[in-house]
Amino acid sequence: MTLLLFSNLVSVQNPLVAGFFLPIDGLFSTQGVMVMLLVAYAGAMWMFLSSAPKVHTLMVSDLEVARQFFEGELQLRTAEVPLHYYYNYEQTLGLSGIDPMYMSTELGRPAMQQFGGTDGFWYQLKKNVQLHVIGGASIGDKNRQRHVCFDHDCLEQILIKVQTRYVKYKIRREKPLNFLVKTYEGSVIEFAEVSN
Numbered sequence: 001m002t003l004l005l006f007s008n009l010v011s012v013q014n015p016l017v018a019g020f021f022l023p024i025d026g027l028f029s030t031q032g033v034m035v036m037l038l039v040a041y042a043g044a045m046w047m048f049l050s051s052a053p054k055v056h057t058l059m060v061s062d063l064e065v066a067r068q069f070f071e072g073e074l075q076l077r078t079a080e081v082p083l084h085y086y087y088n089y090e091q092t093l094g095l096s097g098i099d100p101m102y103m104s105t106e107l108g109r110p111a112m113q114q115f116g117g118t119d120g121f122w123y124q125l126k127k128n129v130q131l132h133v134i135g136g137a138s139i140g141d142k143n144r145q146r147h148v149c150f151d152h153d154c155l156e157q158i159l160i161k162v163q164t165r166y167v168k169y170k171i172r173r174e175k176p177l178n179f180l181v182k183t184y185e186g187s188v189i190e191f192a193e194v195s196n
Contacts, residue, residue, distance in 0.1 A: 053082050053128045056154035059137040061146045065189070066133050067121055070194045073183060076123040079130045125157050140190040144180075147191045153179055155193050 022097040022121035070076045131154070140146035149155050155177045162169050168182040176193035183189065 020087055053079075053130045055082060055130050055132055056125065056151050056157075057132045057134060058150065058154060058158075059134055059148045061135075061137045061139050063120065063130070063133070063135050064080070065145050066147065069181075069183060069189060070121070070123055070131075074158075074165055076131070077159070078154065079122040079124040081122055082130065125154075125161070129157065131158075140192075142188075145187065145189045147189060148194055149191070150194050152193055155179075155191055158191060 058066075118130055123131040123133065127129045137146045137148045145195070159169070159171075159177075159179060162181055167184075170180045172178045172180060176195040178190070178192045181189045181191065
């Protein structure tokens with residue numbers, strides 16, 4: 001009896017209640033399909049970006065000295081370039097539409113190599129944290145190798161690695177963080193945080 005009364009109420013008296021309990025018509029409409037696709041896309045992007053590693057960038061004055069230090073003395077493992085970091089990077093710069101045939105060999109090759117996403121080195125700092133080492137820093141005082149970063153957390157993690165590997169270091173300033181590291185060969189590397 002109550003089932004018959006409920007079905008009469010849903011179908012005859014109030015069509016909005018029927019749409020609430022059975023949203024099949026609205027679900028398979030064009031608008032409903034678009035909403036479902038957007039929700040699925042947002043969920044997929046959230047999963048992709050939340051699982052991507054955090055990347056710290058460190059500018060150094062000499063890439064080879066930095067590579068020897070990070071791989072030799074700190075024994076950091078090399079890491080793969082994260083997919084989200086350079087995915088379609090050339091297209092966002094507008095370089096993919098340039099035909100190399102129309103560019104001179106002096107101009108074309110360095111530009112394509114510069115923005116290819118492979119310059120510098122990638123290291124694994126922690127489980128889901130990577131270090132991207134690139135060139136571009138100036139030489140420090142007394143011709144010291146200089147490593148510059150805009151992120152305090154990055155330099156703290158490098159300092160922890162230095163301390164655990166028993167490399168000689170000296171903290172010059174806490175905020176912004178600045179410390180010196182003496183390599184096994186006797187050269188000094190300055191790590192400096194650039195404050196905004």
